Amino acid sequence: MLILFSPNNIVLPDVYANLYRIQRHSNFSEWKLTKMAPLAFIIDGEDAQYVNTIINEIRRDDTVFASLCFVTESSIALDSQLLDGQLTEPSALQKKISDTEGLTKSFKNTEACITPQGRLIKYLWLRPDFIIQPQHEWKNARYYRYTLLEALNNDTGDSFGWLRKLAAARILEPVSLIDRQRECTHCRSAHLSFTDICPNCFEIDIALRPSLHCFTCGCVDAQDKFLHAGMLKCPKCNTHLRHIGSDYDRPLENYQCQSCNHTFSEGEIRVRCAVCEKSMKPDELVINEIQHWRLSDRGRVIAFRGEVFDLSSGFDQLDFISKELFIHDLDWMMVLSHRYKNINFSLFGIYFSNLTELVDEIGHARLLQVMESFAQRLRNLLRTPDLSTRTAENMLWLLLPNTDKQGLVGFHKRIEASMNQLVLESDQKLIYRFCSISSDQLSDQEDAELLLVRLSGELL
Numbered sequence: 001m002l003i004l005f006s007p008n009n010i011v012l013p014d015v016y017a018n019l020y021r022i023q024r025h026s027n028f029s030e031w032k033l034t035k036m037a038p039l040a041f042i043i044d045g046e047d048a049q050y051v052n053t054i055i056n057e058i059r060r061d062d063t064v065f066a067s068l069c070f071v072t073e074s075s076i077a078l079d080s081q082l083l084d085g086q087l088t089e090p091s092a093l094q095k096k097i098s099d100t101e102g103l104t105k106s107f108k109n110t111e112a113c114i115t116p117q118g119r120l121i122k123y124l125w126l127r128p129d130f131i132i133q134p135q136h137e138w139k140n141a142r143y144y145r146y147t148l149l150e151a152l153n154n155d156t157g158d159s160f161g162w163l164r165k166l167a168a169a170r171i172l173e174p175v176s177l178i179d180r181q182r183e184c185t186h187c188r189s190a191h192l193s194f195t196d197i198c199p200n201c202f203e204i205d206i207a208l209r210p211s212l213h214c215f216t217c218g219c220v221d222a223q224d225k226f227l228h229a230g231m232l233k234c235p236k237c238n239t240h241l242r243h244i245g246s247d248y249d250r251p252l253e254n255y256q257c258q259s260c261n262h263t264f265s266e267g268e269i270r271v272r273c274a275v276c277e278k279s280m281k282p283d284e285l286v287i288n289e290i291q292h293w294r295l296s297d298r299g300r301v302i303a304f305r306g307e308v309f310d311l312s313s314g315f316d317q318l319d320f321i322s323k324e325l326f327i328h329d330l331d332w333m334m335v336l337s338h339r340y341k342n343i344n345f346s347l348f349g350i351y352f353s354n355l356t357e358l359v360d361e362i363g364h365a366r367l368l369q370v371m372e373s374f375a376q377r378l379r380n381l382l383r384t385p386d387l388s389t390r391t392a393e394n395m396l397w398l399l400l401p402n403t404d405k406q407g408l409v410g411f412h413k414r415i416e417a418s419m420n421q422l423v424l425e426s427d428q429k430l431i432y433r434f435c436s437i438s439s440d441q442l443s444d445q446e447d448a449e450l451l452l453v454r455l456s457g458e459l460l
Contacts, residue, residue, distance in 0.1 A: 003031055005054045006044035010072075015090050028057040038067065039097050042087055045073030055082045059151035066123045068100055081133060081148040100126050106304050116153040116162070117171065123152060124295035125303040131175055132293040141275050143181065143190040144290050160188070160288070171299045175292040182285035189275035194282070196267035198257035205258040206267055213251045214239060220251055220263075305359075319388070326389035330399055330448035337439040346408040347451070348398040348415075349435045351459035355394050358429055370425050377418040381411070391452065395459065405438040412436060435459050 004012060004024045012022055020039065025031040041058060043051050051071055059065050059082050070093075071078060074086040087093065103126050124130050134144040142160060149159040166172045183190050197204050210223040217237040225235045232241040232248070241247040256263045272279050295303075321329075336343045358367050382388070387399040400411065412434065423430050435458045442451070 001036060001038050002040055002042055003036070003038040004042045004044070005031070007047065007050055008044065010044055012042065012072075016093075019090055019094065028054055028061075032061075037064065039101075040068035040070060040084075040093070043069065043071050045071035045075060045078070045086070048075050048077035051075075051078055051083075055079065056151055058082075059148075060154055065119050065152060066126050068096065079135070079147050081135070081146075082151060084127075103128075108303065108305055117166070119152045120149070120166070121171065121295065121299050121303050123148070125300065130294065132172070134178070134290055141187065141189040141191065142183070142288075144179070158188075163293070167293075169298075170296050171302070172293040173296040175294050177289055177291050179290040181288055181290065182282075183288050184271075184273040184276060184278065185280050185284050185286055186278045187273060187276040188286060188288070189273050190288075191274035192285070193272045193274060195270050195272060197270050198260065198262055199264055199268045200262035201257060201260040202268070202270075203257060203259040206255050207258060208254060209256040209263070210254055211251050211263070212241070213249050214241060215246070215248055301356075320390050321387055323389050323391055326387060326397065326399065327448045327452065329387060330451070333399065333401065333439070334442060334446075334448060334451075337442070338444060344402065344404045344439045346400045346403040346405075346411070346436060346438045347455070348400060348408070348411065349455050349459055350396040350398075350415075351433045351435075352394040352430065353433060354429070354431045361429060370422060370430065373425060374418070374422050377422070378415070381414055381418065391456065395456065397452065403438070405440060408436055408438050433459050 002012070002016065002020045002022045004010075004022055005026070005028070006024060007026055009024075011017075011024070016022065023031075023034070023036065023038075025034075041054075041064075043054050045051055055069055056079075058067065058069055068084050069082070070084055070087040072087050084096075088096070107122055107125055124132075132146060132148055134146050136143065137145050146159045146163060149162055153159065153162055163172070167174070181190050182192065184192065195204055196206060198206050211220055212223050212226045212232070213220045214226075214234040214237065216239040217234060219234055219236040221235060226232045226241065226248075233239070234241060234248075239247070244250075251263075254265060255267060269282050270279050271282055271285060330347065333343075333345045337345060355367065362370075382398070383400075385401045389397050391397060400408070403411065416434070419432055423432075435455050437451075437455065446454070
């Protein structure tokens with residue numbers, strides 16, 4: 001069934017009526033009384049305000065928030081983030097509905113679906129290529145709005161705050177940076193006023209006042225006080241000033257405060273928020289990066305499993321450092337080894353290729369035990385100066401200082417023996433791969449980031 005919303009008595013062409021049963025309603029409340037779940041909603045697109053009202057009610061509904069919604073006519077005044085586009089021809093509509101039904105069947109419908117996060121995951125899961133985009137709105141305090149996040153979170157709280165939580169939980173991942181704006185420290189408004197003030201008394205009544213500097217007596221005063229009968233004459237020593245650079249020059253202090261008479265070359269900048277009216281310095285403003293977002297791999301795992309298996313919890317005892325810090329230290333070690341030949345190190349990578357499949361075969365709890373056992377063995381092999389990081393859920397890197405090629409061979413044998421035991425614990429199902437390189441094998445043309453990318457390619 002298709003539900004058609006229209007304030008007028010319009011009907012869809014017969015080609016749609018031949019394929020689907022169509023029910024028309026003038027408003028959302030009228031449809032709610034029927035409790036009929038449609039294959040898709042169709043909204044009369046002649047009135048943009050009417051469309052935006054209906055689509056917002058649909059997206060805020062606990063039952064049909066993720067349903068397909070099309071308009072009969074498209075307009076730039078419509079919120080494209082909440083709509084699935086203009087109504088297409090019947091064959092294309094039928095395919096879209098069929099694809100959505102298939103994705104709905106594969107979605108793990110747990111209680112998480114009733115939470116804002118669950119609703120967002122389902123909405124994005126049913127639209128695999130969907131990109132969350134902000135909208136410009138100058139009336140909004142933040143200047144940008146994520147209307148989809150507002151609708152699915154029922155406008156509770158700050159959508160930017162929720163966005164930060166979703167990114168921290170790795171539910172969403174950034175696609176591209178579209179803007180970088182500075183916001184008020186106190187209320188996060190982007191509506192700011194920048195004002196020059198006197199650096200002495202902090203008043204705003206300052207004026208550009210060209211001045212001259214007499215080399216003979218050192219007098220510095222306003223330019224108009226040097227003007228006498230069409231000539232330049234020092235008001236203090238009466239010297240005729242003919243040549244700039246030899247008789248006089250212009251001082252840098254071209255501004256004067258009308259309140260305290262202080263002269264200066266540049267005023268201080270104060271920022272005043274147009275919303276909360278608080279004042280602050282420019283370097284106190286909060287930088288907010290406005291980005292496009294999409295559902296991450298972790299979000300998709302939650303969608304089809306109903307829960308997420310976080311490999312990192314099995315590696316807690318390894319004390320991973322961040323990828324950025326690991327790359328920084330690796331770069332430093334590479335520079336040292338190139339400069340001083342007696343300094344050496346090795347880089348070791350570990351990749352588990354079938355963790356996702358093992359979750360289905362032996363379960364989350366059992367696989368977590370296996371990973372914890374591996375982490376304990378690995379920790380016993382590592383020394384205090386050794387560093388470790390994780391660039392993916394199933395890819396680990398070890399930086400081994402003062403380990404030459406011969407030492408790397410010994411470490412490889414020890415960790416392989418440990419992994420063989422781990423394979424037995426997983427009933428011969430765990431698949432892993434190693435890669436390693438010592439400092440004497442490195443190229444001068446490679447930095448740490450490029451090295452990790454190249455070795456990752458060998459592991460995958």
